[in-house]
Amino acid sequence: MNTVVVGTADCKVIGDPDATLVTYGLGSCIALVMHDPAARVAGMLHFMLPDSSIDKARAKTNPRMFADTGIPLLIREVCERGAERRRLNIWAVGGAQVLDKESCFQIGKRNHLAMRKILWKSGLFVGSEDVGGTLSRTVRFETASGKLTIYSDGVQRELPAGKMSGGATCPTAF
Protein backbone atom coordinates (compact mmCIF):
# COMPACT_ATOMS: atom_id res chain seq x y z
CA MET A 1 0.00 0.00 0.00
CA ASN A 2 1.32 3.36 -1.04
CA THR A 3 1.15 6.01 1.72
CA VAL A 4 1.10 9.61 0.58
CA VAL A 5 1.84 12.13 3.33
CA VAL A 6 0.11 15.51 3.20
CA GLY A 7 2.10 18.10 5.10
CA THR A 8 0.94 21.30 6.73
CA ALA A 9 -0.21 23.83 4.11
CA ASP A 10 -0.15 21.06 1.56
CA CYS A 11 -2.51 19.30 -0.84
CA LYS A 12 -2.25 15.95 -2.58
CA VAL A 13 -4.60 14.48 -5.16
CA ILE A 14 -4.19 10.85 -6.18
CA GLY A 15 -5.63 8.48 -8.73
CA ASP A 16 -3.96 5.38 -7.27
CA PRO A 17 -6.79 3.17 -5.97
CA ASP A 18 -4.41 1.45 -3.54
CA ALA A 19 -2.98 4.57 -1.96
CA THR A 20 -3.59 6.02 1.48
CA LEU A 21 -3.49 9.73 2.23
CA VAL A 22 -2.35 10.74 5.69
CA THR A 23 -1.83 14.02 7.50
CA TYR A 24 -0.55 14.56 11.03
CA GLY A 25 -0.94 17.02 13.84
CA LEU A 26 -4.19 18.78 12.97
CA GLY A 27 -4.62 21.38 15.69
CA SER A 28 -6.49 24.45 14.55
CA CYS A 29 -5.75 23.41 10.93
CA ILE A 30 -8.36 21.53 8.96
CA ALA A 31 -7.96 18.53 6.67
CA LEU A 32 -10.51 18.56 3.87
CA VAL A 33 -10.87 15.24 2.05
CA MET A 34 -12.71 14.73 -1.23
CA HIS A 35 -13.29 11.31 -2.78
CA ASP A 36 -15.05 10.20 -5.93
CA PRO A 37 -15.43 6.43 -5.49
CA ALA A 38 -16.50 5.87 -9.10
CA ALA A 39 -13.52 7.73 -10.60
CA ARG A 40 -11.24 6.44 -7.78
CA VAL A 41 -9.84 9.90 -7.23
CA ALA A 42 -9.08 11.29 -3.78
CA GLY A 43 -7.65 14.56 -2.56
CA MET A 44 -6.65 15.93 0.81
CA LEU A 45 -5.92 19.55 1.71
CA HIS A 46 -4.36 20.48 5.05
CA PHE A 47 -4.85 24.24 5.44
CA MET A 48 -3.83 26.51 8.31
CA LEU A 49 -5.64 29.82 8.04
CA PRO A 50 -9.00 31.07 6.81
CA ASP A 51 -8.22 34.14 4.75
CA SER A 52 -5.34 34.83 2.36
CA SER A 53 -5.87 38.60 2.36
CA ILE A 54 -3.68 38.83 5.48
CA ASP A 55 -0.66 37.72 3.43
CA LYS A 56 -1.21 37.90 -0.31
CA ALA A 57 2.44 37.30 -1.10
CA ARG A 58 2.42 34.07 0.87
CA ALA A 59 -0.85 33.02 -0.76
CA LYS A 60 0.80 33.40 -4.18
CA THR A 61 3.68 31.11 -3.29
CA ASN A 62 1.59 28.66 -1.30
CA PRO A 63 -2.15 28.92 -1.83
CA ARG A 64 -2.65 25.69 0.11
CA MET A 65 -2.03 27.52 3.36
CA PHE A 66 -5.37 29.30 3.25
CA ALA A 67 -8.95 28.10 3.00
CA ASP A 68 -10.00 30.64 0.38
CA THR A 69 -7.16 29.79 -2.01
CA GLY A 70 -6.58 26.14 -1.11
CA ILE A 71 -10.10 24.78 -1.31
CA PRO A 72 -10.82 25.98 -4.88
CA LEU A 73 -7.45 24.44 -5.81
CA LEU A 74 -8.42 21.09 -4.28
CA ILE A 75 -11.77 21.10 -6.10
CA ARG A 76 -10.09 21.95 -9.39
CA GLU A 77 -7.39 19.30 -9.00
CA VAL A 78 -9.75 16.45 -8.12
CA CYS A 79 -11.99 17.37 -11.05
CA GLU A 80 -9.03 17.57 -13.42
CA ARG A 81 -8.21 14.00 -12.36
CA GLY A 82 -11.67 12.82 -13.36
CA ALA A 83 -13.81 13.32 -10.26
CA GLU A 84 -17.33 14.61 -10.69
CA ARG A 85 -18.62 17.16 -8.20
CA ARG A 86 -22.01 15.50 -7.76
CA ARG A 87 -20.30 12.22 -6.76
CA LEU A 88 -17.87 13.66 -4.24
CA ASN A 89 -17.88 12.43 -0.65
CA ILE A 90 -16.43 15.19 1.51
CA TRP A 91 -15.01 15.04 5.05
CA ALA A 92 -13.65 17.83 7.24
CA VAL A 93 -11.47 17.13 10.28
CA GLY A 94 -9.65 19.43 12.68
CA GLY A 95 -10.30 23.02 13.65
CA ALA A 96 -9.48 22.46 17.33
CA GLN A 97 -8.78 25.20 19.83
CA VAL A 98 -5.42 23.92 21.05
CA LEU A 99 -4.28 26.96 22.99
CA ASP A 100 -5.85 28.03 26.26
CA LYS A 101 -9.62 28.19 26.42
CA GLU A 102 -9.65 31.97 26.57
CA SER A 103 -7.69 32.26 23.32
CA CYS A 104 -9.15 35.17 21.45
CA PHE A 105 -7.92 34.12 18.04
CA GLN A 106 -10.26 31.17 17.61
CA ILE A 107 -8.39 30.11 14.48
CA GLY A 108 -9.96 26.65 14.51
CA LYS A 109 -13.48 28.04 14.48
CA ARG A 110 -12.61 30.64 11.87
CA ASN A 111 -11.05 27.96 9.67
CA HIS A 112 -14.23 25.91 9.97
CA LEU A 113 -16.50 28.83 9.07
CA ALA A 114 -14.30 29.83 6.14
CA MET A 115 -14.32 26.26 4.83
CA ARG A 116 -18.11 25.97 5.05
CA LYS A 117 -18.57 29.33 3.33
CA ILE A 118 -16.35 28.36 0.41
CA LEU A 119 -17.99 24.96 0.01
CA TRP A 120 -21.49 26.53 0.08
CA LYS A 121 -20.48 29.07 -2.56
CA SER A 122 -18.89 26.26 -4.58
CA GLY A 123 -22.12 24.29 -4.41
CA LEU A 124 -20.75 21.41 -2.33
CA PHE A 125 -21.98 19.83 0.89
CA VAL A 126 -19.81 18.42 3.67
CA GLY A 127 -20.86 14.81 4.24
CA SER A 128 -19.12 14.23 7.57
CA GLU A 129 -17.24 16.41 10.05
CA ASP A 130 -15.15 15.91 13.16
CA VAL A 131 -14.21 19.44 14.15
CA GLY A 132 -13.66 21.59 17.21
CA GLY A 133 -12.73 20.46 20.69
CA THR A 134 -9.23 20.93 22.04
CA LEU A 135 -7.33 17.83 20.91
CA SER A 136 -4.99 17.40 18.01
CA ARG A 137 -5.94 14.85 15.34
CA THR A 138 -4.24 12.69 12.69
CA VAL A 139 -6.25 11.58 9.65
CA ARG A 140 -5.78 8.62 7.33
CA PHE A 141 -7.85 8.05 4.18
CA GLU A 142 -7.80 4.78 2.22
CA THR A 143 -8.80 5.27 -1.39
CA ALA A 144 -9.58 1.58 -1.99
CA SER A 145 -12.15 1.33 0.79
CA GLY A 146 -13.21 4.98 1.06
CA LYS A 147 -12.54 4.70 4.78
CA LEU A 148 -11.44 7.70 6.82
CA THR A 149 -9.87 7.10 10.23
CA ILE A 150 -9.11 9.70 12.89
CA TYR A 151 -6.47 9.24 15.58
CA SER A 152 -6.77 11.50 18.60
CA ASP A 153 -5.66 11.23 22.21
CA GLY A 154 -4.76 7.58 21.81
CA VAL A 155 -8.16 6.68 20.37
CA GLN A 156 -8.87 5.57 16.81
CA ARG A 157 -12.28 5.99 15.21
CA GLU A 158 -13.74 5.77 11.75
CA LEU A 159 -15.77 8.64 10.33
CA PRO A 160 -18.16 7.21 7.75
CA ALA A 161 -19.01 9.11 4.59
CA GLY A 162 -22.39 10.48 5.32
CA LYS A 163 -25.08 12.98 4.79
CA MET A 164 -24.62 15.35 7.69
CA SER A 165 -27.65 16.15 9.73
CA GLY A 166 -26.89 19.20 11.82
CA GLY A 167 -23.50 17.83 12.70
CA ALA A 168 -25.02 14.83 14.44
CA THR A 169 -22.59 12.38 12.89
CA CYS A 170 -19.71 13.56 14.99
CA PRO A 171 -18.72 15.77 17.86
CA THR A 172 -18.55 19.45 17.07
CA ALA A 173 -17.67 21.74 19.91
CA PHE A 174 -16.38 25.28 19.63
Place this chain on the structure above:
Amino acid sequence: MLTAEIDRALSRCTGRVLETMCYSDPLPITGLEEGQTLLHAELHFHGTYSGVFHLDITEEAGKSLASTFLGSDEDPPEEQLGSVICELTNMICGSMLSTLDARADIHLDAPTLVAEDAPRSDEVLSKAFEIDNGQMAVAIRFN
Protein backbone atom coordinates in the same frame (compact mmCIF):
# COMPACT_ATOMS: atom_id res chain seq x y z
CA MET B 1 -37.73 38.31 31.75
CA LEU B 2 -34.45 39.48 33.16
CA THR B 3 -32.38 42.01 31.26
CA ALA B 4 -29.35 39.73 31.56
CA GLU B 5 -31.29 36.86 29.94
CA ILE B 6 -32.38 39.06 27.04
CA ASP B 7 -28.86 40.40 26.67
CA ARG B 8 -27.41 36.87 26.46
CA ALA B 9 -30.10 35.75 24.04
CA LEU B 10 -29.42 38.73 21.73
CA SER B 11 -25.74 37.78 21.51
CA ARG B 12 -26.22 34.04 21.28
CA CYS B 13 -28.97 34.13 18.66
CA THR B 14 -27.23 36.71 16.50
CA GLY B 15 -24.10 34.56 16.57
CA ARG B 16 -26.01 31.40 15.80
CA VAL B 17 -27.88 32.88 12.82
CA LEU B 18 -24.83 34.55 11.30
CA GLU B 19 -22.62 31.49 11.75
CA THR B 20 -25.17 29.03 10.39
CA MET B 21 -26.53 31.01 7.43
CA CYS B 22 -23.60 33.33 6.56
CA TYR B 23 -20.55 31.56 8.06
CA SER B 24 -19.68 34.76 9.88
CA ASP B 25 -18.40 35.04 13.45
CA PRO B 26 -19.63 38.34 14.96
CA LEU B 27 -17.35 39.95 17.56
CA PRO B 28 -19.02 42.10 20.25
CA ILE B 29 -18.19 45.81 20.25
CA THR B 30 -19.51 48.67 22.36
CA GLY B 31 -21.43 50.43 19.61
CA LEU B 32 -21.58 51.30 15.93
CA GLU B 33 -19.08 53.87 14.68
CA GLU B 34 -20.62 57.19 13.66
CA GLY B 35 -21.01 58.36 10.09
CA GLN B 36 -21.51 55.01 8.38
CA THR B 37 -24.13 54.29 5.71
CA LEU B 38 -26.52 51.84 7.31
CA LEU B 39 -29.41 49.64 6.26
CA HIS B 40 -32.20 49.39 8.84
CA ALA B 41 -34.75 46.61 9.27
CA GLU B 42 -37.60 46.47 11.72
CA LEU B 43 -39.99 43.73 12.80
CA HIS B 44 -43.03 43.89 15.11
CA PHE B 45 -44.13 40.87 17.12
CA HIS B 46 -47.36 40.06 19.01
CA GLY B 47 -48.78 37.40 21.26
CA THR B 48 -47.49 36.23 24.61
CA TYR B 49 -44.88 38.98 24.19
CA SER B 50 -45.18 42.02 21.98
CA GLY B 51 -42.69 44.60 20.89
CA VAL B 52 -40.31 45.54 18.12
CA PHE B 53 -36.95 44.25 16.91
CA HIS B 54 -34.38 46.31 15.01
CA LEU B 55 -31.38 45.36 12.91
CA ASP B 56 -28.89 47.94 11.62
CA ILE B 57 -26.02 46.99 9.35
CA THR B 58 -23.37 48.85 7.36
CA GLU B 59 -24.01 48.61 3.64
CA GLU B 60 -20.82 46.74 2.72
CA ALA B 61 -21.32 44.23 5.52
CA GLY B 62 -24.91 43.75 4.39
CA LYS B 63 -23.79 43.01 0.84
CA SER B 64 -21.17 40.57 2.08
CA LEU B 65 -23.61 38.68 4.33
CA ALA B 66 -26.25 38.62 1.61
CA SER B 67 -23.94 37.24 -1.07
CA THR B 68 -22.81 34.46 1.27
CA PHE B 69 -26.39 33.72 2.36
CA LEU B 70 -27.33 33.26 -1.29
CA GLY B 71 -24.22 31.20 -2.07
CA SER B 72 -22.82 33.73 -4.50
CA ASP B 73 -19.50 35.54 -4.97
CA GLU B 74 -21.22 38.59 -6.48
CA ASP B 75 -22.89 41.50 -4.68
CA PRO B 76 -26.64 40.83 -4.72
CA PRO B 77 -29.08 43.07 -6.59
CA GLU B 78 -30.67 45.67 -4.29
CA GLU B 79 -33.98 43.84 -4.00
CA GLN B 80 -32.27 40.61 -2.93
CA LEU B 81 -30.06 42.54 -0.48
CA GLY B 82 -33.14 43.95 1.25
CA SER B 83 -34.82 40.57 1.28
CA VAL B 84 -31.84 38.88 2.91
CA ILE B 85 -31.40 41.59 5.55
CA CYS B 86 -35.10 41.22 6.39
CA GLU B 87 -34.82 37.43 6.55
CA LEU B 88 -31.82 37.65 8.90
CA THR B 89 -33.87 40.04 11.06
CA ASN B 90 -36.71 37.50 11.06
CA MET B 91 -34.38 34.63 12.00
CA ILE B 92 -32.55 36.44 14.82
CA CYS B 93 -35.77 37.77 16.37
CA GLY B 94 -37.65 34.48 15.98
CA SER B 95 -34.75 32.50 17.35
CA MET B 96 -34.40 34.87 20.28
CA LEU B 97 -38.06 34.81 21.29
CA SER B 98 -38.20 31.00 21.03
CA THR B 99 -35.06 30.77 23.18
CA LEU B 100 -36.41 33.10 25.86
CA ASP B 101 -39.69 31.24 26.20
CA ALA B 102 -40.14 27.88 24.48
CA ARG B 103 -43.82 27.82 25.44
CA ALA B 104 -44.71 31.27 24.14
CA ASP B 105 -47.27 31.89 21.42
CA ILE B 106 -45.82 34.62 19.23
CA HIS B 107 -46.60 35.95 15.80
CA LEU B 108 -43.91 37.84 13.88
CA ASP B 109 -45.01 40.47 11.35
CA ALA B 110 -43.06 40.55 8.09
CA PRO B 111 -39.83 42.53 8.61
CA THR B 112 -39.38 45.68 6.54
CA LEU B 113 -36.55 47.98 5.62
CA VAL B 114 -37.07 51.43 7.14
CA ALA B 115 -35.52 54.85 6.64
CA GLU B 116 -32.63 56.12 8.74
CA ASP B 117 -34.89 58.65 10.48
CA ALA B 118 -37.76 56.22 11.23
CA PRO B 119 -38.92 56.82 14.82
CA ARG B 120 -37.39 54.48 17.36
CA SER B 121 -37.76 54.25 21.12
CA ASP B 122 -34.67 54.81 23.29
CA GLU B 123 -35.82 52.07 25.62
CA VAL B 124 -34.23 49.18 23.79
CA LEU B 125 -31.75 46.51 24.74
CA SER B 126 -29.09 46.39 22.08
CA LYS B 127 -25.86 44.68 21.09
CA ALA B 128 -23.34 45.71 18.44
CA PHE B 129 -20.90 43.52 16.53
CA GLU B 130 -17.90 43.70 14.24
CA ILE B 131 -18.51 41.42 11.23
CA ASP B 132 -16.84 40.83 7.87
CA ASN B 133 -16.55 44.16 6.01
CA GLY B 134 -18.36 46.22 8.63
CA GLN B 135 -20.61 46.37 11.67
CA MET B 136 -24.13 45.54 12.73
CA ALA B 137 -26.37 46.09 15.73
CA VAL B 138 -29.52 44.38 16.96
CA ALA B 139 -32.00 45.81 19.44
CA ILE B 140 -35.27 44.76 21.03
CA ARG B 141 -38.00 46.55 22.94
CA PHE B 142 -40.78 44.69 24.75
CA ASN B 143 -44.09 46.53 25.21
Place this chain on the structure above:
Amino acid sequence: MSYRILIVDDSPGMRAVLQRVIDLSGIPVAACLTACHGLAALAILRNEPVDLILTDINMPEMNGEDLVAELKKDPALSEIPVLVISTDATSNRMQRMLELGAAGYVIKPFQPETLRSEVERVLGGVHVNG
Protein backbone atom coordinates in the same frame (compact mmCIF):
# COMPACT_ATOMS: atom_id res chain seq x y z
CA MET C 1 -38.39 9.14 -10.70
CA SER C 2 -38.01 12.91 -10.47
CA TYR C 3 -39.89 15.13 -8.10
CA ARG C 4 -41.96 18.29 -8.30
CA ILE C 5 -41.33 20.48 -5.28
CA LEU C 6 -43.25 23.56 -4.13
CA ILE C 7 -41.50 26.18 -1.97
CA VAL C 8 -43.79 28.52 -0.01
CA ASP C 9 -42.16 31.50 1.73
CA ASP C 10 -42.80 35.25 1.62
CA SER C 11 -39.04 36.00 1.61
CA PRO C 12 -37.47 35.98 -1.88
CA GLY C 13 -34.05 35.49 -0.24
CA MET C 14 -35.24 32.41 1.64
CA ARG C 15 -36.92 30.98 -1.46
CA ALA C 16 -33.60 31.38 -3.30
CA VAL C 17 -31.70 29.52 -0.57
CA LEU C 18 -34.19 26.66 -0.40
CA GLN C 19 -34.10 26.34 -4.17
CA ARG C 20 -30.28 26.31 -4.13
CA VAL C 21 -30.18 23.52 -1.54
CA ILE C 22 -32.64 21.48 -3.63
CA ASP C 23 -30.63 22.13 -6.82
CA LEU C 24 -27.35 21.06 -5.18
CA SER C 25 -28.75 18.10 -3.26
CA GLY C 26 -28.57 15.55 -6.04
CA ILE C 27 -32.27 14.82 -5.63
CA PRO C 28 -33.79 14.39 -9.13
CA VAL C 29 -36.13 17.36 -9.55
CA ALA C 30 -38.50 17.79 -12.46
CA ALA C 31 -39.69 21.21 -11.31
CA CYS C 32 -39.21 23.58 -8.40
CA LEU C 33 -42.26 25.84 -8.05
CA THR C 34 -42.53 28.80 -5.70
CA ALA C 35 -45.28 30.74 -3.95
CA CYS C 36 -45.09 33.69 -1.56
CA HIS C 37 -47.99 32.68 0.71
CA GLY C 38 -50.55 29.97 1.39
CA LEU C 39 -53.23 31.22 -0.99
CA ALA C 40 -50.79 31.35 -3.91
CA ALA C 41 -49.62 27.86 -2.95
CA LEU C 42 -53.17 26.49 -3.03
CA ALA C 43 -53.75 28.05 -6.45
CA ILE C 44 -50.67 26.19 -7.76
CA LEU C 45 -51.62 22.92 -6.04
CA ARG C 46 -55.09 22.89 -7.58
CA ASN C 47 -53.53 23.04 -11.06
CA GLU C 48 -50.17 21.27 -10.84
CA PRO C 49 -49.01 17.93 -9.45
CA VAL C 50 -46.57 18.36 -6.55
CA ASP C 51 -44.64 15.70 -4.62
CA LEU C 52 -43.35 17.77 -1.68
CA ILE C 53 -44.16 21.14 -0.11
CA LEU C 54 -41.65 23.20 1.89
CA THR C 55 -43.46 25.93 3.78
CA ASP C 56 -42.75 28.79 6.14
CA ILE C 57 -45.31 29.61 8.84
CA ASN C 58 -45.49 33.41 9.18
CA MET C 59 -46.75 34.66 5.80
CA PRO C 60 -49.34 37.22 4.70
CA GLU C 61 -52.71 36.29 3.11
CA MET C 62 -52.58 32.71 4.41
CA ASN C 63 -49.97 31.46 6.88
CA GLY C 64 -48.34 28.04 6.91
CA GLU C 65 -50.54 26.66 9.67
CA ASP C 66 -53.74 27.47 7.76
CA LEU C 67 -52.19 26.13 4.56
CA VAL C 68 -51.45 22.75 6.13
CA ALA C 69 -54.95 22.63 7.65
CA GLU C 70 -56.49 23.34 4.23
CA LEU C 71 -54.37 20.69 2.53
CA LYS C 72 -55.41 18.02 5.02
CA LYS C 73 -59.10 18.81 4.41
CA ASP C 74 -58.77 18.19 0.66
CA PRO C 75 -58.53 14.49 -0.31
CA ALA C 76 -56.77 15.45 -3.55
CA LEU C 77 -53.99 17.23 -1.64
CA SER C 78 -53.89 15.63 1.80
CA GLU C 79 -51.27 13.01 0.92
CA ILE C 80 -48.65 15.50 -0.27
CA PRO C 81 -45.92 15.58 2.41
CA VAL C 82 -45.25 18.98 3.98
CA LEU C 83 -41.95 20.02 5.51
CA VAL C 84 -42.25 23.12 7.70
CA ILE C 85 -39.28 25.51 7.73
CA SER C 86 -39.60 28.20 10.38
CA THR C 87 -37.82 30.36 12.95
CA ASP C 88 -40.52 29.43 15.45
CA ALA C 89 -38.93 26.84 17.72
CA THR C 90 -41.57 27.03 20.44
CA SER C 91 -42.92 23.67 21.55
CA ASN C 92 -46.57 24.70 21.03
CA ARG C 93 -46.07 25.61 17.41
CA MET C 94 -43.99 22.56 16.54
CA GLN C 95 -46.49 20.25 18.17
CA ARG C 96 -49.41 21.96 16.45
CA MET C 97 -47.85 21.65 13.02
CA LEU C 98 -47.00 17.99 13.49
CA GLU C 99 -50.52 17.32 14.82
CA LEU C 100 -51.95 19.05 11.74
CA GLY C 101 -50.03 16.53 9.67
CA ALA C 102 -46.70 18.12 8.75
CA ALA C 103 -44.15 15.42 7.92
CA GLY C 104 -41.23 17.31 9.42
CA TYR C 105 -40.07 20.59 10.93
CA VAL C 106 -36.75 22.32 10.21
CA ILE C 107 -35.87 25.24 12.46
CA LYS C 108 -34.21 28.31 10.93
CA PRO C 109 -31.28 28.88 10.99
CA PHE C 110 -30.35 25.54 9.40
CA GLN C 111 -27.30 23.98 7.80
CA PRO C 112 -27.93 23.10 4.14
CA GLU C 113 -26.97 19.48 4.90
CA THR C 114 -29.72 19.30 7.54
CA LEU C 115 -32.33 20.52 5.09
CA ARG C 116 -31.15 18.10 2.41
CA SER C 117 -31.34 15.17 4.86
CA GLU C 118 -34.87 16.11 5.89
CA VAL C 119 -36.04 16.44 2.28
CA GLU C 120 -34.58 13.01 1.49
CA ARG C 121 -36.20 11.50 4.58
CA VAL C 122 -39.62 12.94 3.80
CA LEU C 123 -39.40 11.79 0.19
CA GLY C 124 -38.76 8.31 1.55
CA GLY C 125 -35.01 7.84 1.14
CA VAL C 126 -34.94 9.08 -2.44
CA HIS C 127 -32.13 7.79 -4.65
CA VAL C 128 -29.93 10.77 -5.44
CA ASN C 129 -27.90 11.28 -8.62
CA GLY C 130 -24.50 9.59 -8.56
